[in-house]
Amino acid sequence: MAAALGQSAGSSPEVAVVGAGAFGVWTALHLVEAGARVTLLDAYGAGNPRATSGDETRQIRGGYGTREIYSRWALRAMERWKQRQQEFGRTLFHPIGRLQMSAQLTAEMQGTQRVLDKLKVPFETLTPEEIRRRWPVIQPEGVGVGLYEPGAAILKARETCLTVAQVFERKGGRLRVARAEPGDAAGSQLSNLKLGDGSRVAAGSFVFACGPWLRKLFPDLLGKRLATPRRDVLYFGTPAGDARFNYPQLPNFSESAFYGFPSLDSRGFKICPTNADTNFDPDSDERVAAPFQMKRARDFLALRFPALRDQPIVATHVCQLENTPDEHFIIDRHPQWSNVWIAGGGSGHGFKHGPVLGDYIAQRVLGRDPDPEYQEFFRLQKA
Numbered sequence: 606m607a608a609a610l611g612q613s614a615g616s617s618p619e620v621a622v623v624g625a626g627a628f629g630v631w632t633a634l635h636l637v638e639a640g641a642r643v644t645l646l647d648a649y650g651a652g653n654p655r656a657t658s659g660d661e662t663r664q665i666r667g668g669y670g671t672r673e674i675y676s677r678w679a680l681r682a683m684e685r686w687k688q689r690q691q692e693f694g695r696t697l698f699h700p701i702g703r704l705q706m707s708a709q710l711t712a713e714m715q716g717t718q719r720v721l722d723k724l725k726v727p728f729e730t731l732t733p734e735e736i737r738r739r740w741p742v743i744q745p746e747g748v749g750v751g752l753y754e755p756g757a758a759i760l761k762a763r764e765t766c767l768t769v770a771q772v773f774e775r776k777g778g779r780l781r782v783a784r785a786e787p788g789d790a791a792g793s794q795l796s797n798l799k800l801g802d803g804s805r806v807a808a809g810s811f812v813f814a815c816g817p818w819l820r821k822l823f824p825d826l827l828g829k830r831l832a833t834p835r836r837d838v839l840y841f842g843t844p845a846g847d848a849r850f851n852y853p854q855l856p857n858f859s860e861s862a863f864y865g866f867p868s869l870d871s872r873g874f875k876i877c878p879t880n881a882d883t884n885f886d887p888d889s890d891e892r893v894a895a896p897f898q899m900k901r902a903r904d905f906l907a908l909r910f911p912a913l914r915d916q917p918i919v920a921t922h923v924c925q926l927e928n929t930p931d932e933h934f935i936i937d938r939h940p941q942w943s944n945v946w947i948a949g950g951g952s953g954h955g956f957k958h959g960p961v962l963g964d965y966i967a968q969r970v971l972g973r974d975p976d977p978e979y980q981e982f983f984r985l986q987k988a
């Protein structure tokens with residue numbers, strides 16, 4: 606095992622982590638905490654606006670349809686977010702609840718109810734009248750049912766990447782701004798990374814946590830397995846002197862092709878229309894919100910939050926997903942190099958798991974497996 610980790614007798618393992626988004630920073634932090642010597646490299650810097658983790662906020666909730674493995678991790682992650690923010694001295698976890706609205710109780714919602722029941726996670730099933738009574742700014746016309754999970758929360762995304770990267774450095778890790786790709790190899794082992802300036806970074810193990818860039822770095826392996834559809838995130842202004850749309854007055858919400866958050870830190874009322882599937886180039890595509898998505902979001906607001914109908918868009922962010930066909934993460938060895946790990950495929954739900962995911966990946970790299978039943982789901986190549 607020591608040789609596979611590039612660990613000479615008496616020394617600690619040396620690992621290079623490429624990518625300082627959610628997958629990379631949390632992995633690098635856990636590796637350093639486990640005693641490894643770690644270099645973390647990012648082409649554009651931790652939490653940069655091209656990264657999928659570079660948006661303002663993300664959500665954490667226990668409800669996941671029938672995909673219990675992720676509910677379990679999300680619940681474990683909630684506890685770790687709370688512990689970590691204490692340790693970091695930063696508020697990254699904002700408890701708020703989540704309301705899923707629908708014309709009727711779908712099979713997916715029923716699956717969520719069953720799993721939450723089994724895991725003893727509090728939730729409520731609400732009528733439209735009850736939704737209106739609790740949150741009078743919601744106009745529930747056409748809504749038949751609401752599934753409310755009070756323990757859900759908003760997470761600070763970009764700020765988390767920056768904070769975790771800083772803590773990683775404080776604990777002895779080395780952070781570099783550099784674009785990296787696989788360098789020289791000897792048999793089934795990668796020896797080093799090749800950086801943009803032609804220099805090399807040697808290590809015993811390598812983790813490529815490059816989010817949507819993974820398909821560009823490993824086109825033969827992942828070109829067809831990862832899709833990178835764009836997402837337009839729109840922040841609408843709230844009316845002057847009106848706090849009803851601010852955190853913590855309203856829960857996060859979702860409905861068919863839309864979801865959103867109340868205004869946190871006065872940033873604006875967030876709406877994200879889904880349903881677009883154009884592949885996005887994370888390096889070169891411009892991040893300017895699409896007029897048709899702005900119109901869709903405004904039409905949704907006019908229906909569901911009519912008091913915001915005429916508010917201006919005050920900020921926008923365009924990002925991309927990195928979706929696998931089955932929406933399971935990829936955490937596996939490279940088929941050619943046994944000391945290279947691929948970690949990504951967040952598929953629209955990876956951020957929340959950061960503190961658990963990073964621990965899991967670090968342990969796999971160090972030759973342990975804390976959750977053996979998860980391995981099958983995270984395989985690069987499925988039978």
Ligand SMILES: Cc1cc2nc3c(=O)[nH]c(=O)nc-3n(C[C@H](O)[C@H](O)[C@H](O)COP(=O)(O)OP(=O)(O)OC[C@H]3O[C@@H](n4cnc5c(N)ncnc54)[C@H](O)[C@@H]3O)c2cc1C
Pocket residue numbers: 623624625626627628629646647648649650651652653655656657658659662663664665783784785786814815816817818822836838877924925926948949950951952953954955956957958
């Ligand atoms: C609109 C939207 C909403 C979402 N909502 C949620 C949510 O509510 N809850 C949730 O849990 N998840 C959510 N997700 C998913 C979540 O954001 C992602 O799963 C997660 O952020 C992915 O992190 P990552 O580290 O894999 O990738 P990224 O954050 O993209 O990080 C990859 C990093 O690698 C660097 N990099 C790439 N190539 C190289 C290279 N060759 N050399 C050096 N560095 C390189 C990049 O600069 C980047 O910083 C959402 C995603 C989107 C788009």
